[in-house]
Amino acid sequence: MLDKFGIAKRIAKEVKNGYYVNLGIGIPTLVANFVRTDIEVEFQSENGILGMGPFPFEGEEDADLINAGKQTITALPGASYFDSATSFSMIRGQHVDLTILGAMEVSEDGDIANWKIPGRMVKGMGGAMDLVASADNIIVAMMHTNKAGASKLLKHCSLPLTGVRCVKKIVTNLAVLDVTKDGFKLLERAPNVSIEQIKAATDGRLVIEGEIPEMI
Amino acid sequence: MLDKFGIAKRIAKEVKNGYYVNLGIGIPTLVANFVRTDIEVEFQSENGILGMGPFPFEGEEDADLINAGKQTITALPGASYFDSATSFSMIRGQHVDLTILGAMEVSEDGDIANWKIPGRMVKGMGGAMDLVASADNIIVAMMHTNKAGASKLLKHCSLPLTGVRCVKKIVTNLAVLDVTKDGFKLLERAPNVSIEQIKAATDGRLVIEGEIPEMI
Amino acid sequence: MITKTVNSIQEALEGVSDGMTLLLGGFGLCGIPENAISELVRLGVKDLTCISNNAGVDDFGLGLLLQNRQIKKMVASYVGENDEFERQMLSGELEVELIPQGTLAERCRAAQAGFPAFYTPAGFGTEVAEGKETRAFDGKMYVLEQAVKADFSIVKAWKGDTSGNLIFKGTARNFNPNMCGAANITIAEVEELVPAGELDPNQIHIPGIFVQRIVQGSNYEKRIEQRTTRPQP
């Protein structure tokens, strides 16, 4: 079973040379730490920076330089700053190659819910609705089940949607799955996780074909 | 009767303190020379400059600094450069206070034609269609009649339109007129021009109420 | 050049009154018009509709207006950092409209640029599209969104000149440029106000035509929401 760092590490393998990548808050933010250093990648943060670097050294924080999670960051050589409309031109115009974000629920059709629990919590969608409606390549990073132990991979989402038919791949603490027209297609098991465990934790339709390798 | 400089000089009186002004090609360009120097005015050119100054001194021309008429210009202290989309944000968003442009025909409803003579001449509308569709305050600068002696102030335009019901005021070599719901309302006569001359040169409905003063 | 300078934040906010709609720049606490927000608190204007990407934190930014019950309706994309906000919203004291971030930015720009409406893919198939026209272009579905125009737009810039030209800094730029000119009156407070001609015309982010009043700000706190660092090597 993976922890959040393991999930981030596995997703980092999906980041290819020449990719512009938008990382959501939470586990996705950790992905940057695990991307190969021999490829050219740029991170975009929708509040207005391309070429985002690591967190600053203590004492070098700049209040005018944050990411979409409101964390202090740095800019790499070759970075640029821009306004919010331009930032979403990058996203909506499909110039960003890969979007990685968290979710509360994903359906077997690729629907995603991650912004609202009616009557209990409304943080807002931030940039997530623009991201999922625009990106060709969306990976969800999340735990396979919620704190109550219920599956987050469902036949239909029960929470208000963020976007429809948009998620392409899911990496959880238990597995890597593609969203296909037949349902969640199991690609890899997390170390020491059995197919039975994954079956038990998945409410939506699960497609298992042939041998399912353990992630490396 | 006025020449083109006289028309420009008369229009310059319509330029008020605090106005952003877009000047079209031809007579309108001359208006800048006659604006009072004790008021604050900025000229916008739709190719991407606000705060346009006079033509450069000989030898100081910059190929990267032109107006919409492709003439070399200068920038005043406080000027800014911007892209075409932003330029038309200023125009379409009604941030430009006054638009002065030429015309081949104006109708008594305020329609204007100035970009095409079917089968003979097609220069294109340039920014004129955006300007006339957006501006609240449009003054047309033109000769009262064309080279063949025919009126350019018509009941209906015969040429393809640039915009509908948009012209508010017309300054010609013969007169100053407002476009009202009743037609062209004569406000002033050019020096030594009689009402009869104006009547004879105006095809559209002409409204003459009371004494019509000569322009000062 | 047309002079836009006013001498105080009081003068800058002249005309702001109860029931008005305000656009306010900033992302989180980054690039917010701190001086103007303080003055709004002092003025005590109420029943405001505030449109801003976030709602501040409990004791800073728009959170100050929330604490003071001056906001009737909040329009934002993300409001997750503010307990008082959540309390007022869940209790029904506060009207809330949540808008996708890119849609919010473009609705401001549409007002600035004179576009009444545009089609965007964001929110199709979700609550956000309810009651709105949807339409296919080239096989993909889009939602029709309208320009959002306010009474006042209040932004913060890094440098500005007396003609209203603005330059922003780093990610403090965010919504600020998009909100300029999207209201009847746009007010800019700046960290450094210089005479017209001192800014390079090639480096101006927002030309002065989009700004009606510019004022020298003071005492910027620039609070950091999530101070995140790595150890010195």
Next chain:
Amino acid sequence: MITKTVNSIQEALEGVSDGMTLLLGGFGLCGIPENAISELVRLGVKDLTCISNNAGVDDFGLGLLLQNRQIKKMVASYVGENDEFERQMLSGELEVELIPQGTLAERCRAAQAGFPAFYTPAGFGTEVAEGKETRAFDGKMYVLEQAVKADFSIVKAWKGDTSGNLIFKGTARNFNPNMCGAANITIAEVEELVPAGELDPNQIHIPGIFVQRIVQGSNYEKRIEQRTTRPQP
């Protein structure tokens, strides 16, 4: 950073072929991609649809492609400086679509920004609106205009870096930034190409994400169309 540099204008234009649609920056002869136009002439690619604000003059800019009969269709806002253009158009050899200038700029930006369509007031009641949807918002009439996407977008900038970031100069900026990212591949030729990190990230007009290939240009003629001066005082 992602490297966008190519070593020659030949390499930059790789893949441009007969029948393609090209977006070309510039206003008149100001800010046009001179090197790329010369290379298009040398390549002899034909049946092109060229979208650019103007069509050059008889012997410079896009006029060179017209002389060479490489353009099948021209989409522009103003074409008044070119006799050969007028001859080809009136004789029917050349297809021409004229678009209001602001609409052209925004149709490019819409493609860059992923908007399929928007409503604009320009052209309502004229030929330009024929066959297009029109609609009232708040009592005023607007025309629905669509994004214009090309195979290649070819722009000229003043400075650029190896990551594709661009800075334009003076009014040579014009349509160039709006066309970046409005095509499958955007090519930028620059007067000065510097290593990533040498441009101030706060002063970049177009972030490199909108550019796929950047090349150091050479021998810029920068011809002036209307040299207009006043006497030395």
